[in-house]
Amino acid sequence: MRRDGTPTGAPASYAWELPPIRSSTLAPPPELAARRASMGSLPRPTHPGVDIDDARYGDVPCVVCTPPRPRGTVLYLHGGGYRLGSAALFTAFAARLAAATGARVVAADYRLAPEHPFPAAPHDAARVYERLLSECDVPPVVLGDSAGGGLGAALVVACARSGMAVPSGLVLLSAWLDLRCAAGSYRSRAATDQLFSHEAARQAADQYLQGHPADDPLASPLLGDLRAFPPTLLCASTDEVLLDDSVAFAAALARAGVATSASYVPGVPHAWPSVFLDLPASAQALDVVARFARPLLAKEPTAV
Template sequence: MTNYETLIDAETWAFIEKTNSYYPPDTIDYTIAEQRAIYDRMCREFFAGYPQGVTVETTAIPAPAQDIPIRLYRNAKPQTAAMVLYVHGGGFILGGLDSHDDVCAELCARTGFEVVSVDYRLAPEHLHPAAFDDVMAAFEWAAAAYDRPVLLCGDSAGGNLCAAVAHATRGHAKKPIGQLLIYPGLGGDRSRGSYVTHAEAPMLTVRDLEFYKHIRTGGEDRTGDITLAPLADADFAYLPPTVLITAECDPLSSDGEAYRDRVVAAGGHAYWFEEPGLVHGYLRARHTVGRARASFTRIVEAATALGKGDWIW
């Protein structure tokens, strides 16, 4: 049994307790509509505002199924090396342009890069591969519309979608300059590693993961589908430089390690860092928890390096 009382510090416990006060651990037992209302309220409670100098525009881009809402973040003194395509987390059923609004704004302010956030379609109304199709369409739009490279960045479910797009675009003339995956779920082996050690972690459990997978697929067996689980791919060659940042107290942490190992074994560049004592969803703790603050700085530095084409690890 993992002793979280020793792994997790007081600041992080305060964050967990605050999160649970808005988004209780049994929220997955509610209806999807209720879950979304609870999640949206929690996001509003943690909203940190926009940094000075960041301007925001909400619009949409055309796509085969339906237009995809996006939100663009621009800095007063923009860097032109790359733009960031940000894909939000939320278990493929929660979140949107507002849920990670301040995270995107701060990423824009601190890197200087323009950031585009994607409001992909959610399950269960839109089963897999709808979300993947939307993020793929958003990437193709960004690659065509901008005269600079595109950096993929996403957390949790968004990290999954970023990796799936990276795998799908390896042969494209315009492919991502890099990918930055924050506590992503990549479809790893659930019989070992963090899936066992941290099966009952605060903030995210293996039961939660099974629920999200079932909702995303409608219960259909999609074994081997790399657009659903990038770790199912047999070929990890020619992927863009990749940085994976995971939380120690999270069943998904081993996915970061496994993905790093496969990219490196295929001759690519990948770096994995596991944040000690942190939990899934800690991006919302970046202003109140020292460890999360330090991790967000690492994320900013990684985005800046990847966006400029500098491989420094």
């Protein structure tokens, strides 16, 4: 029995206000296909005390990392510009996240562009979230890095529009929050960001949006109504091209009256906590995330 009196596992009665799924107008360009192939597949990592399994939530494939006596759930949305990556490739980070927070971590394998353009990724995130919400006492904390951070914020926008309970908290790591790709840090940090660039951002945005307006808050949550957002933690590198996205989003959240914490770290790469796991700064960031998330994983649910 959930705390709202609804039986655990009962189907939700909400209708998501999301645009309809569209067919792709683009095939993966050869360079994107080559990048995907170069990533290959990794042996499933292990982490002491964390069980790692495959599951489907809302018919979306997921990797589930469960620590002993889990307390709450984190929905993790991986990065990759909406066109690269998978839950499997980020399993090692998800397992460390589970160990650090003490929560079950569900990493969603949402569909990628250009084969599946906007809004396929928000639909998949919503389906996983709705299923988790139906079986959890407390709404999950949502964590995303890079494009996954933008997707996590877009999920909160969708929850607010649809009357769905918002997440207990939101964690955004090097988040891509404005697909108009006009922030000044694309230029001011071009020489120090070795993983992302203005050109890469524009290509990825075009392949994801395929003509859909970039100023839609479900694509660029920086432009949305943020008043319903839960407590939010943002972490970004001062050397990355997406720095201004995080700075602007933190300011917008504060103006909307949302409890907001921000950490800006010099000398680290884009999305360092989830991509460069063995950096001391990554362990430090994971500790910041865990201290933020743990109290939220036990609070009473909050409905929009």
